[in-house]
Amino acid sequence: MRLRTWLLGAASVLAFGGIAGAETITIATVNNGDMIRMQALSEEFTKENPDIELEWVILEENVLRQRVTTDIATQGGQYDVMTIGTYEVPIWGKQNWLLPLDGLTSDAAYDVDDLLPPIRNGLTVDGKLYAAPFYGESSMTMYRTDLFEEAGLEMPEAPTWDFIAEAARKITDKDKEIYGICLRGKAGWGENMAFLSAMANSFGARWFDEEWRPQFDQPAWKETLDFYINLMNEAGPPGASSNGFNENLALFQTGKCAMWIDATVAASFVTNPKESQVAEKVGFALAPDKGLGKRGNWLWAWSLAIPAGTQKAEAAERFIGWATSKEYLELVAEKEGWANVPPGTRTSLYENPEYQAAAPFAQITLDSINAADPNNPTVDPVPYVGVQFVAIPEFQGIGTSVGQQFSAALAGQVSVDQALQNAQQVTTREMTRAGYIK
Structure with a gap:
């Protein structure tokens, strides 16, 4: 008992001895x-x-x-x-x-x-x-070089969304649990809306027009969300509406994803043989575009x-x-x-x-960071700064509310049209309340 008491006392000294005056x-x-x-x-x-x-x-x-x-x-x-x-x-x-x-x-x-x-x-x-x-x-496209080779596909250095979709559908083999693409679906202004806002920029969509009127009732947002949800339903993993950055990282590292469009910071984790089962089989390309002059990459x-x-x-x-x-x-x-x-x-x-x-991804990371333009993030003019977010205090709440609508659409709980209508209503209400819309 004395020995145990002494050890406990010693442990206390070790735990607290360095704290005096700290x-x-x-x-x-x-x-x-x-x-x-x-x-x-x-x-x-x-x-x-x-x-x-x-x-x-x-x-x-x-x-x-x-x-x-x-x-x-x-x-x-x-x-x-x-x-x-x-x-x-x-x-x-x-x-x-x-x-x-x-x-x-x-x-x-x-x-x-x-x-x-x-x-x-x-x-x-x-x-x-x-x-x-x-x-x-910034963000970029990470892909499995072995799966692309098996499918007879070659990833362009600067891919289009149409190529990404075609490749994802071709490579998907759900029986083997190999999904053509993994994308964020978890609701949150910094989760699914970071990805979807940057993607929408490349489709010609924008959060607000120059009078701060929400734009979810415009065709470019409908095209963006239709494209995303159809692609994820056909070539994405099950339960994608719960997947954020960390969940998709785990899927990619365990060989479940042929492509993942997400943060450039992920590159070191997907190529680290201690953490990734596919470390030797990863290639990198720029974030996709739709041919309108804006890529879907953020800052x-x-x-x-x-x-x-x-x-x-x-x-x-x-x-x-x-x-x-x-x-x-x-x-x-x-x-x-x-x-x-x-x-x-x-x-x-x-x-x-x-x-x-x-770091084979070093140059593409630097190029993507330098290419992102927060002051001119969209095809058409906007009154705000920010690529995957809108730099106003209200965006945190609005972005998360919209993210919940879009995550619900991905989960099949509401239609794309209903999700966009709900997003338009909630954003209009909050922007009016905050005094942006007169």
Whole structure:
């Protein structure tokens, strides 16, 4: 009994001995692979910063968004570091809900000028950086080279939606559980609506006209949603209305998908032999287009920001500086290989010969990020900024409501026409209530 008591006492010293005088910061982040790796590697940060303890809150994407939005809007103070995206940063920065990262931008070693301009611009308000990008992304087409070869197909570098649909239907073999295409169906403004908004741009659709009138009653949205749902019904996996990024990643890694059009950040996970059964059989192409001058690729960064209500800003900024630094990329490369470093944030990464050699997707990721144009996202003019979202505060609620309608249509619970009619009604009501529509 004495030995057990001593061991418990020793455990208590180990658990709490380092905490005396230390400051604990709480980090809210998304359950994506890169962030889970960041948590695993964070002991390197605490070794270098013994005066800071880290507490992690890791959540599914839709839940994270809901929690951090509620917390920051109510000044709840639950989190000291928040993982937020290119949608939230400019809106929250203008509302003074975030602290500018002046310590990083003035630190020559951090090298803020090395951040890729499209990514940095999306996180900057009135000349100040309000979040540091952990990884940046666009979207692209990932495909199984072996299945394409067996089907006698060759993926173009810049495919059309018609080619994608034809190939998906040809390759699908439901008896073998091989589906021609996997696409997001899970409801959420950052889940199915991220994909569908970018896809709709390439079909000539838009969320709003120049007078902020919703456009779901226009032919381009009908064409987009018909195309998507018919394709998924004929060549997609069962239960697709529940599949978001992580679910489709798992399907692709286990050999169930011939094609997946999604975030460029997925490339390192589908080509990692430790995680993917098809790692040696993956090719990459640009996101598809419809011949109207816009590709279905988006622009996004998952970034680390400091809510204005924190009492621990200095410690929070120190952690953000570590997690988004060149040195962090080198740490991941040392532990996991260059192909697995968080992509899409720094020019120097794409100039690094070791990264170029290890990551066959590097150039197409960079090209896709640079090609996305948030200021001119659609074929016809629009009053908003944003490719796969509309950069207004109301979009989070509206986008999720519309996403629920479209997910229900994919599940066969409502028709395409009814889903579009419902989307038009809910969006018109909310935009009128918010004063955009007079």
